[in-house]
Amino acid sequence: MRARRTPLAHYLVALVLGLMGGAGISELGMSTRTDLMGVPWLVSVLLFLLGLAILIMAFQVHRYAKGDRKQMDLRFAVNVLIMSKALGIACAALLGWYGSQALISMGHAGAPYYTRVMQECLVASLVCLLDVVAGAVGEWLCQLPPDDGPENPDRRKKSSRRPMADAADTADRAEIKADSSKKHS
Known part of the structure; x- marks a missing residue:
């Protein structure tokens, strides 16, 4: 609304x-x-x-x-x-x-x-x-x-994400990296 x-x-x-x-x-x-x-x-x-x-x-x-x-x-x-x-x-x-x-x-x-x-x-x-x-x-x-969309540089600075979501993303990237290194070895 x-x-x-x-x-x-x-x-x-x-x-x-x-x-x-x-x-x-x-x-x-x-x-x-x-x-x-x-x-x-x-x-x-x-x-x-x-x-x-x-x-x-x-x-x-x-x-x-x-x-x-x-x-x-x-x-x-x-x-x-x-x-x-x-x-x-x-x-x-x-x-x-x-x-x-x-x-x-x-x-x-x-x-x-x-x-x-x-x-x-x-x-x-x-x-x-x-x-x-x-x-x-x-x-x-x-x-x-005004909301200028995701391209707005001010919006990228002020992330609306929660710290827990950032931590989950970091954990996911670490897990993907570990899986890819196991496959290559």
């Missing part, structure tokens, strides 16, 4: 769906006079920390792909790639969600409730924008270098 980069269209679709959902919730909240808008500050902090953690893990995968790091569980690398993709798409949707609420609240900025909602949603939108970028960068960091 070959992983492909997330197309820009996927981010845009998530953003538009988030905009529609956020606008719908805002209109519903204003028409029913219920407290449906806004975002707790803790959510913005947790989203920021999540993006930072995924970016740090993606950098570790990048170090392994470059050869600076000797060992890595390949399941970890795949999971970091999946988390980077999910972070980018989910935060694009949340960017639309919180951004639309912030835009709608700007029309009512004179009221303290809408001022608070606008501030919360603007901060959350900024954090979501940073997370979209972190997801895309994390996805880029997780890509493997």
Whole structure:
């Protein structure tokens, strides 16, 4: 299976769906006079920390792909790639969600409730924008270098064989040499 980069269209679709959902919730909240808008500050902090953690893990995968790091569980690398993709798409949707609420609240900025909602949603939108970028960068960091085939001189230097396989080949060659010397004598 070959992983492909997330197309820009996927981010845009998530953003538009988030905009529609956020606008719908805002209109519903204003028409029913219920407290449906806004975002707790803790959510913005947790989203920021999540993006930072995924970016740090993606950098570790990048170090392994470059050869600076000797060992890595390949399941970890795949999971970091999946988390980077999910972070980018989910935060694009949340960017639309919180951004639309912030835009709608700007029309009512004179009221303290809408001022608070606008501030919360603007901060959350900024954090979501940073997370979209972190997801895309994390996805880029997780890509493997191109495989140029067995003719590549770098590939010949970095043998992917196990030491036991090399030892078995050496033993086989010694055995063949011994058999051929017995036949000639």
